[in-house]
Amino acid sequence: MGDGIINLANLGWVVVLGGAVYLVNHLDAVPAQHIETLRNSWGRVTTLPPLFAVVLLWLVARILFALGWQLQLELLLVMIVCNYGVRQTRRAKSRAAQDLRRELTSSTNPSAVLGPHLPEWVTFPSANRVQWLNGVIVSLWPSIVGATETSLRAVMEPLLEKHKPSFLYGFRIKSASIGSVPVVINGMQHHAYGTTETTLDINVSWTAAMDIRLLVRVPGPDVEVIVSDFEMKMTLRVVLGPHIPQWPCFGNMAVSIVNTPDLDFNISAAKISLDAVPGLGSFLDHFIRRILVGMLAYPKSLVIPIVKGYDMKRGLGRGALGTLKLHFLRIDNVASKYSKYKKTPFYCKLALDGQSGKRLRTLSYTGFASPMKDVFTFTLYDNTGTLNVWFAFDVVGSDLHVGQCTVATKVLMETDMDEVELVIVKESDASHARRVAVYVRPEFLAFTAAQRETAVAGPPSATPPRMPSRAYVEGVETGKPPSVPRSRMNTPRSSFCAAAINSGTLFVHVDRANDLKNIETLGTSDPYVLLRIGDSVWKTPYVSDTLNPVFNCDGELAVTNWETDVLRVRLIDKNVTADKLMAELQMPLTKIVQRQEERLSGTFKLDPQGTITFTATFKRHS
Numbered sequence: 375m376g377d378g379i380i381n382l383a384n385l386g387w388v389v390v391l392g393g394a395v396y397l398v399n400h401l402d403a404v405p406a407q408h409i410e411t412l413r414n415s416w417g418r419v420t421t422l423p424p425l426f427a428v429v430l431l432w433l434v435a436r437i438l439f440a441l442g443w444q445l446q447l448e449l450l451l452v453m454i455v456c457n458y459g460v461r462q463t464r465r466a467k468s469r470a471a472q473d474l475r476r477e478l479t480s481s482t483n484p485s486a487v488l489g490p491h492l493p494e495w496v497t498f499p500s501a502n503r504v505q506w507l508n509g510v511i512v513s514l515w516p517s518i519v520g521a522t523e524t525s526l527r528a529v530m531e532p533l534l535e536k537h538k539p540s541f542l543y544g545f546r547i548k549s550a551s552i553g554s555v556p557v558v559i560n561g562m563q564h565h566a567y568g569t570t571e572t573t574l575d576i577n578v579s580w581t582a583a584m585d586i587r588l589l590v591r592v593p594g595p596d597v598e599v600i601v602s603d604f605e606m607k608m609t610l611r612v613v614l615g616p617h618i619p620q621w622p623c624f625g626n627m628a629v630s631i632v633n634t635p636d637l638d639f640n641i642s643a644a645k646i647s648l649d650a651v652p653g654l655g656s657f658l659d660h661f662i663r664r665i666l667v668g669m670l671a672y673p674k675s676l677v678i679p680i681v682k683g684y685d686m687k688r689g690l691g692r693g694a695l696g697t698l699k700l701h702f703l704r705i706d707n708v709a710s711k712y713s714k715y716k717k718t719p720f721y722c723k724l725a726l727d728g729q730s731g732k733r734l735r736t737l738s739y740t741g742f743a744s745p746m747k748d749v750f751t752f753t754l755y756d757n758t759g760t761l762n763v764w765f766a767f768d769v770v771g772s773d774l775h776v777g778q779c780t781v782a783t784k785v786l787m788e789t790d791m792d793e794v795e796l797v798i799v800k801e802s803d804a805s806h807a808r809r810v811a812v813y814v815r816p817e818f819l820a821f822t823a824a825q826r827e828t829a830v831a832g833p834p835s836a837t838p839p840r841m842p843s844r845a846y847v848e849g850v851e852t853g854k855p856p857s858v859p860r861s862r863m864n865t866p867r868s869s870f871c872a873a874a875i876n877s878g879t880l881f882v883h884v885d886r887a888n889d890l891k892n893i894e895t896l897g898t899s900d901p902y903v904l905l906r907i908g909d910s911v912w913k914t915p916y917v918s919d920t921l922n923p924v925f926n927c928d929g930e931l932a933v934t935n936w937e938t939d940v941l942r943v944r945l946i947d948k949n950v951t952a953d954k955l956m957a958e959l960q961m962p963l964t965k966i967v968q969r970q971e972e973r974l975s976g977t978f979k980l981d982p983q984g985t986i987t988f989t990a991t992f993k994r995h996s
Contacts, residue, residue: 387436390432391429398425398428411896411897464638465603465640468605469581472579472581473581475560476558504562507562508559512556519551519552519554522550522551523551526547526550526586527547527550534588543592544590545588545589546589547587547588547589548588548589548598549586550587551584551585552582552584553582553584554583555580555582555583557578557580558579559576559577559578560579562576563576570616570617571613571614571615571616571617571624571686572613572624573611573612573614574611574613574614575610575611575612575632576609576612578607578608579606580605580606581605582605584601584602584603584604584639585601586600586602587600587601590643597643598643599641602640602642603638603640604637604638604639605636605637605638606635607635607636610631611630611631611632611672611675612627612628613628613630613675613686616684616686622680625681625685626677626679626680626681628676628677628678628686629670629676630675632671632672674926674928694753694754694821694879694993695754695755695820696820697752697753697754697819697879697932698751698752698754698783698787698816698817698818698819699750700724700749700750700817701814701815701816702736702746702748702749702812702813702814703793703814704744704745704746705742705810705812705813706742706813707810709808712767712776712809715767715769716742717740717741718740718767718768718769719739719740719767719768720738720740720765721735721736721768722735722736722746722748722763722812723735723763723764724761724763724764725762726752726759726760726761726783727759727761734750736748751932753879753930754818759782759783761783761786762778763779763781763796763798764778764798765778765779765798765809776798776800777798777800777803777809777810779798779799779812781794786818788818789816792815793813793815794814794815794816795811795812796812796813798810819877819995819996820995820996821879821994821995822996876934876935876936876937876994878933878936878992878993878995879933879993880930880931880941880963880966880990880991881929881930881991881993882905882912882928882988882990882991883928883988883990884903884905884926884927884928884987885924885926885987885989886922886925886986887903887922887980887985887987888922888986889921889983889985890923890945890956890957890984891956891982891983897919898921899919899920899947900916900917900918900919900920900947900948901916901917901920901923901948902914902915902923902945903925903927903943903944903945904946905931905941905943906931906942907931907933907939907942908932908939910931910932910933911931912930912931913929914927914929933992936964936966937964940960940961940962941966943958943959943961943986944957944958944959945958957980957981957982957983957984959979959980959981959986963992966990967994973989973990973992974989974990975989
């Protein structure tokens with residue numbers, strides 16, 4: 375009984391597993407109010423089925439018991455050392471790159487840094503064009519350091535309180551010093567767009583001797599957390615506007631982040647680096663990045679008023695050019711090597727360069743002669759993006775990916791052909807032989823010129839892109855002159871646009887909701903907003919445990935006919951089993967379109983209780 379498979383310890387583990395499975399399968403015996411509380415708590419922790427999670431937890435506990443405490447301790451120490459080593463190695467590489475960039479920026483003799491064999495772009499770097507501005511920053515830096523602590527307290531403390539994890543009681547900034555090393559501007563790009571605003575893309579890097587001390591309120595004594603060794607490289611979009619006839623000639627300054635920033639910093643508590651604790655350092659790292667990028671990612675921005683009495687219009691629809699509608703027609707010219715797949719379903723996937731989220735997918739079709747009926751629409755913010763299309767056979771077990779095609783959106787916008795051939799090739803094939811051809815019919819529906827301002831100078835297509843161009847970023851790193859920006863953040867919507875005279879896109883900014891009705895038996899509702907116009911749907915993330923949620927989200931909805939379409943706004947409670955309607959509002963689009971500038975902003979009453987604050991702007995197709 376003691377040494378074989380059948381022993382008292384194993385029998386005990388079997389009894390524990392059986393008891394846990396029995397409890398999960400007989401939850402009906404628990405009072406209903408307690409069941410709902412358990413389900414809500416479970417949904418906030420994981421989406422796994424309870425039975426599967428119980429078995430998995432039992433298996434992990436059984437393995438740990440079999441290993442013994444000594445081996446567990448050894449494994450934990452190995453994990454800590456490996457985690458710490460990997461993060462320190464990554465940080466060392468980043469610091470070396472930052473040091474090299476700083477030396478190249480500040481040195482008047484690049485050959486002393488990189489040696490005698492230098493390309494021309496190092497000898498004459500374009501960063502010298504903004505070196506004078508770096509000199510201004512150096513002279514102003516002591517004053518900037520003195521003003522920073524007050525600004526950080528005013529901005530960061532409410533932000534940290536709003537986004538703090540549930541296991542923390544709160545944050546307080548004890549002291550904040552950004553150090554004596556100033557920010558370095560590596561390059562600058564101006565977008566000639568509009569007569570009322572000036573748009574600048576500024577590439578900055580910073581290796582700061584920062585020392586920010588936070589008091590974190592947790593169960594028990596408060597913990598002092600120190601943020602130090604801060605390194606940053608990103609592109610900021612600064613918009614100055616509106617232009618006004620008094621100094622400093624613009625009313626506001628809006629700051630946004632237009633690419634994924636490179637950030638590195640050290641977080642320690644009680645002189646112990648949190649990198650040594652597996653999971654915790656990574657969590658805090660992700661937490662800080664999510665706040666920074668989420669709150670300032672373009673088109674969101676931090677608007678700093680300069681002159682009182684002037685507002686700056688911001689939003690997702692600012693600078694949008696129009697809607698690209700793509701009809702999939704058929705496939706042809708299938709390579710002979712794929713003839714055996716005549717009766718195998720096929721499909722296509724597509725995505726605009728740099729878009730976030732999943733790739734869009736067509737329906738599956740059987741037979742090479744089968745007509746395709748899929749239609750996808752994309753809101754374009756400039757004409758310099760690229761569309762990627764992939765072709766695959768829907769083989770049971772593992773799909774057969776044939777290849778892909780990349781086409782410029784400018785070609786699709788300007789073509790007058792009834793159909794365009796997309797040649798699918800394999801990137802790894804050096805010959806780039808055609809494997810299949812996908813035929814599509816593009817249709818570009820531009821927004822009316824009255825909704826967009828014309829540029830003072832430069833080409834009319836100089837709309838500020840939603841992301842800095844890859845060529846611009848590479849040029850900043852290498853010292854080459856800036857080039858024309860490329861968009862990497864066009865937004866796809868798989869919905870339909872009909873008659874061009876009455877169709878368009880509704881851009882919505884949802885700010886907040888107040889005084890909602892709590893429909894939870896125990897606890898507080900977790901509301902989110904669902905917007906719908908016909909078949910076009912958009913929703914915000916849900917906000918936990920509040921009846922006064924702040925969303926601050928931007929979305930867009932396709933409009934088929936503004937004379938008959940209705941905007942439906944619903945506040946819904948997020949639940950583990952089924953979401954429940956909390957309140958709703960219906961608004962004919964004519965109420966928005968007939969207003970000045972086809973824009974409606976305000977706080978609106980919900981039925982049966984509560985209010986919602988949002989701004990809706992309609993842009994019609996020409």
